[in-house]
Amino acid sequence: MADGSGARTFAELDMRSNRIAQFFLSLDLRPGDGIAMLLDNSTAYFELAWAARRAGLYYTPISTHLKQSEIEYVVRDCGAKILLADERFAPVLEALPADLRARCATVFVGAGGLDDLISTFREAVALPVVPMGKDFFYSSGTTGQPKGIKQGLGEPPMTGADKAEWNVRLFGFGADTVYLSPAPLYHAASLRFSMKVIDGGGSVVVLPKFEALGALRAIETHRVTHSQWVPTMFVRMLALPAEERAVFDLASHRVAVHAAAPCPVELKEQMMAWWGPIIWEYYAGSERNGVCCISPQDWLAHKGSVGRAVLGKIHIVDDTGRECFANETGQVYFDGPKFEYHGDPGKTEKARTAQGWSTLGDIGHLDADGFLYLTDRKAHMIISGGVNIYPAEIENALVLHPAVADAAVFGLPNPDYGEEVKAVVQLQRGRRQDSAMAGELLAFCRSRLSNVKCPRSIDFVDELPRLDNGKLYKTALKQRYLDGGDARSHVIKG
Known part of the structure; x- marks a missing residue:
């Protein structure tokens, strides 16, 4: 961990993932079963993922920014039998429906909890030879409900299979890599x-x-x-x-x-x-x-x-x-x-x-x-007056302005054109959210894009709902406007 909060050697990862795999097997988890993880970045992430691989399990990481209903959806859909979580999520997880809590037990692993779980499994043992466990990720859900992508289990662990993947080959990953x-x-x-x-x-x-x-x-x-x-x-x-x-x-x-x-x-x-x-x-x-x-x-x-x-x-x-x-x-x-x-x-x-x-x-x-x-x-394309407009091109133009920290562009209903281009902008710290700035950004767009692509209006917000993986949660932002919300801080018509 870059902040010095934890470190693991290869030997420690090997030993601890073996002991955690024993813990999973003691719960009667079998190859093809699943676990879910709701964790902040830590060394435990790797220990749990490797243990799942060694026990032949699917492991589903869950975004720490999801709301209770979104967490419930992913846990239900993936069929996890155990949810491993940090203690700070206890209030949210304890409020999950009783039937889900009965089907998927929550295990808290922070603040020494992981050590407590494996305290009775003190030594590494020969684990059953099973197909290698695999990740079971869900899409970010930026255009709707998250979609689970589940693929077949892989080769038995420790076989050295699949070493020539494209990223290893092109980026030169090796023993000297510090990533x-x-x-x-x-x-x-x-x-x-x-x-x-x-x-x-x-x-x-x-x-x-x-x-x-x-x-x-x-x-x-x-x-x-x-x-x-x-x-x-x-x-x-x-x-x-x-x-x-x-x-x-x-x-x-x-x-x-x-x-x-x-x-x-x-x-x-x-x-x-x-x-x-x-x-x-x-x-x-x-x-x-x-x-x-x-x-x-x-x-x-x-x-x-x-x-x-x-x-x-x-x-x-x-x-x-x-x-x-x-x-x-x-x-x-x-x-x-x-x-x-x-x-x-x-x-x-x-x-x-x-x-x-x-x-x-x-x-x-x-x-x-x-x-x-x-x-x-x-799914993000805007059709205005019969013209196809792609928001990414406008967002890429806006973000090049030195006052802009982030930008989102989407279509809103327009009685004459079908849709109109809406821009919502997050400014760099210290910049004023006023009509002068909005006008400056509109002029900046017009200097780079045809008029039909330029926003009809610009709003400012303190922070855009961008996920930590870099993807913009545009559906939620657009819905605020469709619902008639007042999340805007300023509007200028173009």
């Missing part, structure tokens, strides 16, 4: 990449919570070689005064990876100017149906692209089902590994074509060289 994970471990990328690094003998440094100076300090202190980010973290770090950023020695840092949300070209250019050509990007989902990746060198030649396919083959399909030519925009599909949304064959079928290709719901195009460029999610 910084600044995001919550309940996010698929954070936990999967961290565990992949440890699988290969590398070291992982985890931030309890992202903080710009703390992240830079961790790179210097732990001589970090690899890291993973989301674009909002870049915005926060670039917002630091130049003199503060300059004091950190980042010479050990050789691979910085980002994903999860669109990154404006100018923002990435600023990061490249600061960190050098070490920034990689990939596009994938918890569904694991395909992956695109782009090196810093390829990105400089194809700015704005998320790369070529490194897992699966990409197809761009229009609304009629026709496969698009190069530079034609349509929905992005992968002909790659198959997945199913747990308990929802309708959603699974909706995400597939007749050929068996599957989509994450994004819109984009391929260039003549096979590089993918994303436009936005289909």
